[in-house]
Amino acid sequence: MENSLSHYILLLLLSVVFLAVSCTQKPVSYEEYIKWMSNPDNGMVKTHAANGLEVKVKILPKEYQVYQELKNDNNSSPTKRDSLLKYYSKSLTFLMTIGPDESKKNAGDVMMNGVSNYEEFAQKAMTMNFDMGQYITLKTDAGDFKPVLANMENVYGLSKSRNIILVFAPAEEKDTAFLHSSQFDLVYEDELFKVGINHFVFKTEEIEKRPILAL
């Protein structure tokens, strides 16, 4: 009787170990990770098109940012990696790309869209560089948040699109409720390109399915 019981326990333990091993995700390479992240079916990229333009928003998880920060760092270490992961886990970062709709012919530089003179161009450039945050809100289960950083990357005229990095963080470090929201609705209330109000909805259950990036 005792023998069969211990036999069952052993079998049970082996099953648990087997399940745990088989369910553990293996880290993937950066290339595989990016491929997965860029697939719209995986829910990490959302796109809206209007007025000959495409507005694309991609969520940038903490491990992606750590990878970017460490890839050229000769002094990286596990401690540094863990410290950076902890740092980036306190905020949410998105990359918004506003560019011409690739399906349209003769798509021009997005900065020239709807611009009829230099003054309008200068005004648009000024707003996009320094004041994009006013048009963006992150709606979560814990309330609405404005970006703490909305920074446009300089492309030196080499691209027809523009990238804007958006970072959201709670007013107080301990107040992390918004990070555990069931979904993140990034709202872009456009007043620059005549593309209307756009919702980019990211579901937490989809975000959590992302592969583990080998760091």
Add this chain to the structure above:
Amino acid sequence: MNKKINLLLALLVLSAAWISCNSKKTDIKIAYVRSGDLIYKYKGMEEATEKYKKQAEDWQANLEGMKKEYEEAVAKYNQQASKLSLVEKTQTEDRLKKMEDNLNKYYQGLQDQAKKTDEEMTQGVLNQINTYVEKYGKDHGYMMIFGTSNTGNILYADSLYDLTDTILAGLNRNYTGGAVTTDSTSAK
């Protein structure tokens, strides 16, 4: 000479055959949408209208504040006018005139701003709808999708060709969901 005529005739016959074959293959796929319903039942329009209303309320509140301040100043002047010296009267009247001018300028500026905001907001919504309809038409092989309106050119069309509900459902799904698809699950 005969050879040339025969060749020409053969070419004509072949061309006619080609044209007739191709014209049979071309199925004209057309549809229409009820423009008014599409625009005003679109969630993007509802949200934009709501945003505009809130903005207009803020503007109205500012205007009311300025108006109240001006009216109080006029009332105060009327009460005290008999006790004021000529110089004080002139100074107060000048100040009131400036207040009135500012109020009128603000009101005019507000009207211009409201009109501009309304136009831009509507244009943004229409651009979203147009882009979606265009993509829907291409994805589903439509040659034309008409938009009906009370003053439009379409006097009659069978409701079988009415895509309003299908397009509206897709538009609203994309508006609140994210990915741009012209899902055909409910398409006719």
